[in-house]
């Protein structure tokens with residue numbers, strides 16, 4: 545039996561981990577109805593003990609946002625997930641990430657009922673379903689943050705800040721709230737499809753970060769403090785290094801964690817980078833995963849195949865996917881998605897150049913050639929047997945199967961792949977049957993090639 549919903553804010557969400565990206569696939573049933581998770585279903589998924597500490601940390605994060613909103617103790621800045629969070633935090637803003645809420649709406653499986661509200665005011669069903677779910681949640685006044693943390697909606701922003709490095713949708717998304725709340729909107733316009741990143745590009749991006757300072761001073765009521773920025777950057781860098789260590793532990797055969805675990809435990813790296821509590825959490829998680837390795841425990845019992853997940857998670861189906869792969873003794877050991885919160889350049893001496901480079905050298909911002917080389921490195925370091933590409937209907941930016949990349953990788957490295965059609969949030973675009981057939985096809989193909997360990 546799972547926890548009573550009254551005891552646990554996460555359970556009140558119908559979730560285990562309490563907050564996306566720390567969202568849960570462990571208990572996606574509706575807590576309010578008192579559903580239980582059948583024992584035979586739980587048995588394939590090995591729970592990570594540290595999850596409890598992460599749930600507490602994520603709950604603290606949301607409670608602090610609520611307090612800032614209710615009491616005015618701090619200004620609230622919305623920031624896109626790979627936006628200038630460190631700069632905002634250095635001014636004392638409570639930083640809220642709308643994509644985190646988008647993922648939460650997907651994981652709690654209410655996105656499909658919210659999206660039509662956004663469609664009705666002109667936001668196309670074909671654009672980012674984080675955006676349409678989130679705008680729909682605002683219009684319908686419905687969010688899982690209410691039962692979990694008593695927030696009557698996403699916390700109202702004093703300032704909206706984006707970086708278009710990942711897509712244009714984030715700017716349009718925040719522009720909706722600018723019109724609603726009449727608060728300032730500002731951001732970084734990033735070049736995309738980058739091969740080698742040039743000095744000029746870094747300088748231009750660093751200048752754009754600096755140009756935000758007068759507005760941040762005005763809204764926060766604080767003067768810019770370079771020492772405070774350095775302090776936040778250093779913490780963010782240490783967090784990123786610890787998160788990298790977590791993910792690299794999956795290079796071990798058998799792996800102590802899966803991609804599905806990663807989507808839960810990345811929560812602090814996403815919303816609390818720059819806050820030392822995130823660092824403390826990852827130290828705890830690393831020691832547990834190292835213990836698993838030392839004791840010979842694996843995330844998937846009798847791991848015999850190792851896969852790479854390319855593209856967005858299907859938030860409402862994480863649990864199903866985790867069980868399906870575990871049922872085939874296959875472990876999805878790595879993903880571009882989880883790796884996207886490793887920001888090496890945050891350790892740079894010059895904080896502005898560090899942010900400029902960190903937020904432009906991401907996979908999503910890069911050229912096809914770079915992506916091919918990157919994935920080849922992943923095959924090598926993680927011992928990948930096959931790729932799963934998720935073609936997410938409403939996120940072409942994170943769907944890397946559309947211009948021949950999987951075929952080229954297969955040809956050059958001999959690593960097979962399948963593509964599943966779906967979406968990050970809009971489950972109307974997803975076919976359970978097609979996905980399962982594709983997963984099984986990949987497993988069978990590898991069985992036939994005799995690639996089981």
Ligand code: SF4
Nearest residue numbers: 672710711713939941
């Ligand atoms: S990258 Fe994709 S999922 Fe993320 S905000 Fe842009 S369109 Fe949405």
